[in-house]
Amino acid sequence: MGSDVSTGAGRKARGREERRQAIVDGAFAVFARQGYGQACVKEIAREAGVAKPTVYNHLADKESLYREAVEAAADRVGARCLAAVDRLREVEAAADPRAGLGTAARDLLRICQDEEARAVRRLADAETAQFPGLAASVRERTALRIRSALADRLARLALAGRLRPCEPETAAEHLLALLTGPLEYRPDADPDAVAEAAVEVFLRAYGVGRG
Amino acid sequence: MGSDVSTGAGRKARGREERRQAIVDGAFAVFARQGYGQACVKEIAREAGVAKPTVYNHLADKESLYREAVEAAADRVGARCLAAVDRLREVEAAADPRAGLGTAARDLLRICQDEEARAVRRLADAETAQFPGLAASVRERTALRIRSALADRLARLALAGRLRPCEPETAAEHLLALLTGPLEYRPDADPDAVAEAAVEVFLRAYGVGRG
Amino acid sequence: MGSDVSTGAGRKARGREERRQAIVDGAFAVFARQGYGQACVKEIAREAGVAKPTVYNHLADKESLYREAVEAAADRVGARCLAAVDRLREVEAAADPRAGLGTAARDLLRICQDEEARAVRRLADAETAQFPGLAASVRERTALRIRSALADRLARLALAGRLRPCEPETAAEHLLALLTGPLEYRPDADPDAVAEAAVEVFLRAYGVGRG
Amino acid sequence: MGSDVSTGAGRKARGREERRQAIVDGAFAVFARQGYGQACVKEIAREAGVAKPTVYNHLADKESLYREAVEAAADRVGARCLAAVDRLREVEAAADPRAGLGTAARDLLRICQDEEARAVRRLADAETAQFPGLAASVRERTALRIRSALADRLARLALAGRLRPCEPETAAEHLLALLTGPLEYRPDADPDAVAEAAVEVFLRAYGVGRG
DNA sequence: AATGAATGAGAGTTCATTCAT
DNA sequence: AATGAATGAACTCTCATTCAT
Secondary structure (H helix, E strand, O other), X not given: OOHHHOOOXXXXXXXHHHHHHHHHHHHHHHHHHHHHHHOOHHHHHHXXXXXXXXXXXXXXXXXXXXXXXXXXXXXXXXXXXHHHHHHHHHOOOOOOHXXXXXXXXXXXXXXXXXXXXXXXXXXXXXXXXXXXXXXXXXXXXXXXXXXXXXXXXXXXXXXXOOEOOOOHHHHHHHHHHHHHHHHHOOOOOOHHHHHHXXXXXXXXXHEOOOO | OOOOOOOOOOOOOOOHHHHHHHHHHHHHHHHXXXXXXXXXXXXXXXXXXXXXXXXXXXXXXXXXXXXXXXXXXXXXXXXXXXXXXXXXXXXXXXXOHHHHXXXXXHHHHHHHHOHHHHHHHHHHXXXXXXXXXXXXXXXXXXXXXXXXXXXXXXXXXXHOOOEOOOOHHHHHHHHHHHHHHHHHOOOOOOHHHHHHXXXXXXXXXXXXXXX | OOOOOOOOOOOOOOOHHXXXXXXXXXXXXXXXXXXHHHOOHHHHHHHHOOOHXXXXXXXXXXXXXXXXXXXXXXXXXXXXXXXHHHHHHHOOOOOOHHHHHHHHHHHHHHHHHOHHHHHHHHHHHHOOXXXXXHHHHHHHXXXXXXXXXXXXXXXXXXXXXXXXXXXXXXXXXXXXXXXXHHHHOOOOOOHHHHHHHHHHHHHHHHEOOOO | OOHHHOOOOOOOOOOHHHHHHHHHHHHHHHHHHHHHHHOOHXXXXXXXXXXXXXXXXXXXXXXXXXXXXXXXXXXXXXXXXXXXXXXXXXXXXXXXXXXXXXXXXXXXXXXXXXXXHHHHHHHHHHOOOOOOOHHHHHHHHHHHHHHHHHHHHHHHHHHXXXXXXXXXXXXXXXXXXXXXXXXXXXOOOOHHHHHHHXXXXXXXXXXXXXO
């Protein structure tokens, strides 16, 4: 019943949970733009459309704000990547995997290149000293989750004889490495070309005889 | 003989250039430990064994300090990596490249895993907003330099028929990706195992029939 | 009737505007005592009974503080002088102006000799370089305003035939000069004597035959 | 002999006294430009063409520098004014004093309007708190000296019957006030007009019947 | 629950001044 | 006597955080 119609008064003051969301999202936007050190709570409040003390009503302090914002964004990015990998499920086990892998690879790469994913990587590693567990937590929510999902798919392909027998986790790491590694050298490279080359090389190493 | 003139006395107040070096090095140590935002100039001065204003006598402000420190460290890391790659020159063109590549790969990986290299990566990306050109500058001094050197070696091997004909820059990216990519998932993985797997996969994709 | 709502409690945390007033007044007191350079914001805050950052909540920086403080004080001094001049209105046009002018002269001189007016003069001229428009602004609020008001009165007297025909602005300048000029040589001279001499000389130059 | 040809070596490193002069003059230039607070010793040194510690070899500290610079400049201004007044000596006692007074008045006014004299006034009053005796010292070297000299001349004129009998110090104050007072309202007024009006009014009040 | 205002703590930076050469 | 370099002491200003409303 009228669940998400919010307060009725107007556009802004929704339920408590939505308000909290707005703050965390605003925080991510500001942190992504300015980094932890340069970001100031006042601007986060402005971005979220609330007053500064309201921020403190929802989150304990600037550090919590950072952790929550980064982890939430990591979840979003991880979910998007997972969806891309999961589309591999639809590939017929009997079919040539090249096309399916290529599509997934392109989609993944596009996600890695968008600003949100870059910001998550940056923010997760940036403040290692002040946020000891954060990098690992983000890795858990993104890289490891993706690797795991991809390993599942590769294991099925290997079982179906479309890939050599291999250690699926390692194979997944290698495919992902071939895919995202080149971004180190050319962050804005054409994702299609990079993806195609990655899959090509991956299949040369992991594919079976024909192709 | 007898190195320079220097102070004669001993340990501290050497020439202006050495003093500057000490400051930049101290800055890197502190930034690596605490990040840009948490680091304070006072501590950098203490680390360098000088008074705070002396820092400002040598470098204009905290920002310059950061840039200089990070770029200098990037140069050091880049140089070490380059040396590892250059040891490939000694590999006989006629020999099986596996052993040589394996050695270089292990050495590179060890460098990437040490604290200095990790700090350089972290610091270069962390403050994108405040230091717009820094990430690119560091990439130039490390990744791109290494890729270029490795591409040179791979090109020779291809020319000697020990590798398939290939685009050397891309091949280098792929080898480096296979090497360092797994660190995303297991930052403290055993470098020997990772290196061996990387070279194995690389040679399956880029090697020639036998070996 | 009960003034505003205000705190009820009593002496300190009144409305925003009063707080601001307290800060500006405190600033003037400190600047008057120490000059711009020696004054420190910490002491201004203490003088105003607030914490240092509160000062910055109300005024952008030390420079604004100075400008506001000096201009506000100039307005106060100007108003007091104006009141003294305006008391001349009550002089009957037909009467001998000597007594009226004498009273006004004495009053003006006393104002010029008090610490607030001296401080305004000093502070307005002191930092010409850092506050380019300030001296002119203060002149506008004090000297020019006074001259203008006095010129009005002298013009009426001239029209009534109690003074020679003259250019009122110039006559006013001359009277004021005769009045305040001697302070250059004897800052603490007896104001009554100085005022009397000034009026005497002025009337000899500007008065009509008899008196 | 060869007294003031200086060191012979070249243009800069003159005798100790000249070096000191250069420093004090440089200090005045910088203080006049920036005020005491904003002026920094480094710039004074640069202006004088010496290194910073050399400044401290000649003058104890920044305060001495200020006092010396301001007093020296006050002496220069005072001397120039005195010369202008002293030219009144050449006026024949029997002649109409109007012309002579007018010339002296114009000359004095021009001096008061030039940048050096304005700076002296400004700097003498600006830092009352930090330099308690300075304002009085400068007054002594300028205003009082000038008043005294002018009073001498006026006394002679009175004695010669060209002016009414009067108290010469007061008369001098009045003439000087009529002269410089208008600068309060119009700092860049035409000196000739102001001087003429001042003398006119002065003579109306202090002159004898005819002229 | 939300805000305007206030504050304690601390950072970067500057400068007058002093060694050591 | 003159300088390059170093330093101790301050100062302005900012910010995360908390009252009082």
